Amino acid sequence: MTDIQKFQCMVSKYRDKYEHYEIFAEKIGASRAAVNNWENGAGNKLQTKNRTKICEGFGLRYDVWTEHYYTEQEFMKHLDTYLLDQDTPVWEEKEKVFFDDIIKMSPAEEEQIKILDTQDPVSLPGNIEGYSPDFMMALIRLLKDNNQIEDALRITDVLLASNTLYKAKHYNLIQHLKAVLLSSERVRDWDGALDILNILYFSAGYHMEEPEVLTLIASNYKRKALYSEKGTLNPPDVRYIDMDLLGKAQASYRESYGLKKEERYYDAINIAYLIGIINALETDSEQTDTRSEIKALYEEVHKSGWKTNEDDWWEVATEIEFLVLMDKMHDAIGKLNDYLDWNEKSLKKFDMGTTIRQLELYIHFTGDNSAKEFLDYMKECQEAIGTNSEGE
Numbered sequence: 386m387t388d389i390q391k392f393q394c395m396v397s398k399y400r401d402k403y404e405h406y407e408i409f410a411e412k413i414g415a416s417r418a419a420v421n422n423w424e425n426g427a428g429n430k431l432q433t434k435n436r437t438k439i440c441e442g443f444g445l446r447y448d449v450w451t452e453h454y455y456t457e458q459e460f461m462k463h464l465d466t467y468l469l470d471q472d473t474p475v476w477e478e479k480e481k482v483f484f485d486d487i488i489k490m491s492p493a494e495e496e497q498i499k500i501l502d503t504q505d506p507v508s509l510p511g512n513i514e515g516y517s518p519d520f521m522m523a524l525i526r527l528l529k530d531n532n533q534i535e536d537a538l539r540i541t542d543v544l545l546a547s548n549t550l551y552k553a554k555h556y557n558l559i560q561h562l563k564a565v566l567l568s569s570e571r572v573r574d575w576d577g578a579l580d581i582l583n584i585l586y587f588s589a590g591y592h593m594e595e596p597e598v599l600t601l602i603a604s605n606y607k608r609k610a611l612y613s614e615k616g617t618l619n620p621p622d623v624r625y626i627d628m629d630l631l632g633k634a635q636a637s638y639r640e641s642y643g644l645k646k647e648e649r650y651y652d653a654i655n656i657a658y659l660i661g662i663i664n665a666l667e668t669d670s671e672q673t674d675t676r677s678e679i680k681a682l683y684e685e686v687h688k689s690g691w692k693t694n695e696d697d698w699w700e701v702a703t704e705i706e707f708l709v710l711m712d713k714m715h716d717a718i719g720k721l722n723d724y725l726d727w728n729e730k731s732l733k734k735f736d737m738g739t740t741i742r743q744l745e746l747y748i749h750f751t752g753d754n755s756a757k758e759f760l761d762y763m764k765e766c767q768e769a770i771g772t773n774s775e776g777e
Contacts, residue, residue: 386454388431392423392439394461399443413438414678432667433632434660440636444469447636451629469640494520498527507531513543518551525562534571541566557591560584561598568605573616575605596644600652603637606630607659611746621750623666631666635659646690650703653686657710658747665751676711683707696728702740709744714759721766729770737767 396403403409410420415438422428431439436450449467454460490498494517501507507528513521521544528537541563544552552559560581567578582602585591592598610630611619619625635656642652657679664675694700701724708717725732744760747753 386457386460387429388436388450389423389426389428390457391449391454391460392431393426394457394464395439395443395445396424398461398464402443409442413442432663433628433635434663434667436632437635437639437663441639446640447629447633450632490517490519490523494523498523502527505531506533507536509536509540513540514547518544518547518549522559529566532571534566534569538563538566538572557585557594561591561595561601564598564601568601573608575609579605579609592641593644596641599637599641599644600655603634603641603652603655606634606637607655610634611662611750618746618749621666621752623668626666628663628666631659631663635663648691649686649689650691650700653682654703654706657682657707658743661710661747661753662750679707679710683711695724698724698728698732698736702736706740706743709756709759710747712755714755717759718762721763725766725770732770737763741767 406420406424407417410417413420415435419435423431431450437447439445440447440449445464445467446469449464454463497510498520501510501524507524510516510524513524516524521540525537525540525544528534528540541559544559545556545563564578564581564585566572567574567581579602582598582605585598586602607630610627613619638652638655638659642649642656645652660675660678660682693704701720705717705720708714708720741760741763744756744763748757748760
């Protein structure tokens with residue numbers, strides 16, 4: 386089946402969500418003529434940005450486009466399986482339970498962790514199987530923070546191989562942690578991470594407990610699409626990019642954004658980056674100025690309750706990145722200067738480097754010269770404060 390045939394089936398099955406081509410066009414931010422043409426069967430394959438918007442309009446997962454069906458009857462039969470769970474209440478930010486709430490070590494183990502925390506690199510204790518699961522979990526966190534990812538993975542596998550009540554109770558959490566480690570810059574086992582994450586998503590529904598699973602799924606799809614097997618960025622040409630993976634990445638960021646009530650800014654800025662990248666790659670007569678779409682997203686995330694914490698680099702960086710993507714370079718420079726005036730000494734080398742790499746990736750695929758000028762200025766600021774852009 387072609388994309389257009391699938392769209393026509395969606396219109397037929399979900400008429401209440403579609404109503405009329407003019408209404409649906411306004412709903413998804415597409416032209417009326419384009420939606421009318423799709424409904425009437427014009428064309429075959431849709432662009433990634435249009436696929437994503439249609440999924441939003443009907444409340445469907447992006448996989449609806451990438452899985453193959455030979456007949457309309459077969460597709461219609463399975464269409465409901467792609468529906469996002471519309472009845473699940475919005476996830477609310479709680480106290481983080483990712484590590485701290487489950488670590489209850491003995492006093493002796495707590496003391497040993499304190500000693501290990503002073504080491505660089507951290508020395509692995511012998512006979513790790515003899516320690517409590519709580520100790521192993523704390524040690525994994527310590528190793529991860531110290532960028533000893535391979536060591537952290539080895540202990541994670543020991544924990545997963547154990548036959549304990551702890552593992553049974555926290556299995557999804559441990560698997561989530563393993564996926565985080567596999568996704569790291571040092572390991573880059575994106576396929577291995579996605580294997581775990583998709584099981585957590587499809588089988589366990591764990592994303593409703595921890596939406597960051599969706600964010601991690603999205604980031605791994607994005608990396609697989611934009612990076613070569615050698616770890617270098619692919620050429621900025623659609624012939625070298627898996628656009629289906631980019632579509633899945635954007636859809637996963639949007640699903641995570643929709644689930645959260647707080648801390649939505651991280652997903653929002655990643656959605657904004659992909660709006661620009663996808664639009665630049667799909668260069669044809671339908672290419673549009675993305676600034677208005679990004680501006681609408683920026684205003685939406687602020688209206689939802691996000692007020693930038695001016696002392697938090699990650700929040701300030703997100704604000705700066707939005708300003709850059711909206712071509713408000715003067716405001717972006719002012720925001721950066723204001724932060725550095727008050728917080729220069731607290732910046733770590735990894736902090737600004739992460740934002741620089743995000744902008745470098747965006748510029749590589751979009752050729753945005755204004756963003757490049759801002760990036761050059763940001764690098765000058767980074768050099769002046771003695772940081773560098775080397776990450777993990």
